[in-house]
Amino acid sequence: MLHVEEGAVSREIAGTYxxxxxxxxxxxxxxxxxxxxxxxxxxxxKPMHRVREIQIVSI
Known part of the structure; x- marks a missing residue:
């Protein structure tokens, strides 16, 4: 279930990166x-790897 907080965070992340x-x-x-x-x-x-708040690992 998507909560308001995740929606706001995902919009911010999408816009930033x-x-x-x-x-x-x-x-x-x-x-x-x-x-x-x-x-x-x-x-x-890909853009996902631009995120600085967390280390994304690609396999």
């Missing part, structure tokens, strides 16, 4: 649960 909506939601969820390193199949050249 140029992320697509779903990527921004994934990052916001990872931040909320205080994940150490979210893992993705996104290439390191």
């Amino acid at each position: 140029g992320l697509a909506a779903m990527d921004a939601l994934h990052v916001a969820a990872a931040l909320q649960i205080q994940a150490d390193e979210p893992i993705t199949t996104e290439k390191p050249t």
Whole structure:
């Protein structure tokens, strides 16, 4: 379930780093649960890897 806080955070992240909506939601969820390193199949050249608040790991 998406809460207001995650929606606001995901909009801010999307705007700041140029992320697509779903990527921004994934990052916001990872931040909320205080994940150490979210893992993705996104290439390191994709906008998700610009996020500075959390270290994104690509496999």
